[in-house]
Amino acid sequence: MAGKGIKSLSEALRGLSLGAQPCRTRPARKAAMGCTRTMATAVEGKPSNITRSVSEVYTPLTTVPVTIHAFPTLEPRSLEAWSTKHLYLPLRRDILHLAVVYEGDKTRQGTASSKTRWEVSGSHRKMRPQKGMGMARIGTRQSPLMRHGGKVFGPKPRDFSTKLNRKVYDLAWRTALSYRYRRGELIVTEDGLDLPLPDEFLYAASKGVLGREIEDGFVSRYLAELLAGLKWGKEHGRTTFITGDRRPNLFTGLEAGGENGRALELDDVDVKDLLETGRIVIERSALREMIKMHSSDLVQRVQVPGLRTKPQLGTAIVQ
Template sequence: MVECIVKDWQGAEVGQASLDLRVAKEESAAHIVHRALVRQMHNARQGTVSTKTRAEVSGGGRKPWRQKGTGRARAGSIRSPLWKGGGVIFGPKPRDFSVKMNRKERRLALRTAFQSRTDDLIVVEDFSDNLPRPKTKELVQAMARWGIEPESKVLLIVAERNDNVYLSARNISNLRMISASNLNVFDILAADQLVVTQSALTTIQEVYGD
């Protein structure tokens, strides 16, 4: 179990929150998190890239010159891969890059990745009421009060999307906001610091605490 300090909108410590997730064993933790990360990145690939072989390039049906007597190399088609405008040898074709991973393993990897970032975790009270209207400047100032470095890549995890919070956060270049239901290994590992609202932490504990 990990105890986290909870901060309010002004950056003052107002309590503690606990995080207790079942994680992978130390000797296998890095392996399972790496597998989950590779799976997520592979599954994000579209796999729609395509090139044409010499059979698919239009034209090239007529032999460009006779076989013998010209002094030039033999040629059967102007769409040979050796020619400009010809087909592509062993070029990429549409394919499925998806990688399978058991659901229990995915959830274990997610819990392990999240709990491994507790040193960079900042828990704050729900602050949607402090933003009655979208205001990026006020959110930036609040992040500074929470002790976040200006140049850090920040992952903001909320329980539910709030329009005022979303509109305030979207113009901050180094901030990514996701809901607790969209938690994923890549975003957890890519961020320098994680900011989690108290309700989001409760949701994570309830959903992934098995």
Template structure:
């Protein structure tokens, strides 16, 4: 074995060198054995624990997003998100289905008219069929008479359509990914807040300085929580930007303006609310 041969060579060297390697033979053996064990452990650890700098697959690399501090817009830090959150491929068909679904869900469907059978009053014939020399008429509920019923008028109905929840969640992430790919998604590390005694001129100045005004297109500001002072101020600056609470945002709101200015907390809530297709577990087999 290599260990015994090395020990034999050391013993021969100690005899021929006249005490060059003086000392107890047991001490020499223990030192040599300890070094061999340490080397073996190092080799075992290197084989069992691979290097932490192993290459990451392209589909597993996180998306790094720079966040900014409001209102100075200085870079704050990098935040990592999954590719399934901010690097989804563009699917116009899914976006169209989501926008139509939201529009149908927002319709009240309360328009109502009365057909001739529902109009109040007597249903007798107004005049005899013949002998008057005038056109024949029926009762006063006829749709051709003033105050009569409405022919083929609207009645209360449900306009809502169905869309799978997983498809709707994908539409959310596709819209955010589309804005991120075009450089139109601005993530703020802190909340959008103004001093209590500030005037709308301050917010107008911030919008113009950062290019969020009408000169380069209107913007949509999305906050995590409702701030009455901020929302009242933005109500007077509708020509520059619109502001919404994260609970009021739809897929259509993510696509209708030139850019999105969103708080990091609100963005995390969106991903938490609309990731059901990523966290769902496969159906278990049923044994009869």
């Protein structure tokens, strides 16, 4: 009986869906507009295909392409198909805001501390007699009314962290990645993302003929020129590199030349980092791991035989 009820409910809901609506046209504006001037924001021409006929089969976009590049040549090496639920989510500024505030609250140190009158050191002797001195009555020198006395409602160490549902936070991660993807600011590289340094420099460094200052200066300038060539440098909004673990050349290079970008290990990345700087350069395995770790909202409790409970991580199209 219950099964029949659910079936009829689902039928009713299907009737309400967009796909079941007959093809409707936009109502044409009858009244003549007072202003005939063309506005800069006006849309020219009639928008086409805002509705879909019932006879047309609804085939929504399910995957988007992700090209894996070589670094630093930026040569496309392979192609993967990723679910739209991973990398093509609509922009939700509210969710991103929630996530950034949540992270900010969580990272507050919260160590500000002041002393109450009971914690200020010193004798609790009455400062002067209650009467007879011609002055106001006072008690101890720890009184909040006194200079160097205690603080009444001062800060005490506390935890500022707020709560955010795990599924909302995970959605924020993928929304941030999707935002970057849509803008063409997510560059996925092959595994082993690192800064290749010239052989002759490494040879000279291995011989110890360059001082540390010269080495630092060389790497910093070399990286600056490399990023400038790719239009990824300071003039183009800096670049965030994300790798699975610490890569010596890349990380030390960007420590020396931080004005052009930053390098982060996967464990150190948060949503705010994904929204900062001009672009995100991430290695393939780090992206997979990041999305794998933040897919809690994609798991369905209802198990249907033959259907996947969550979208598959990127599948190779061109290897």
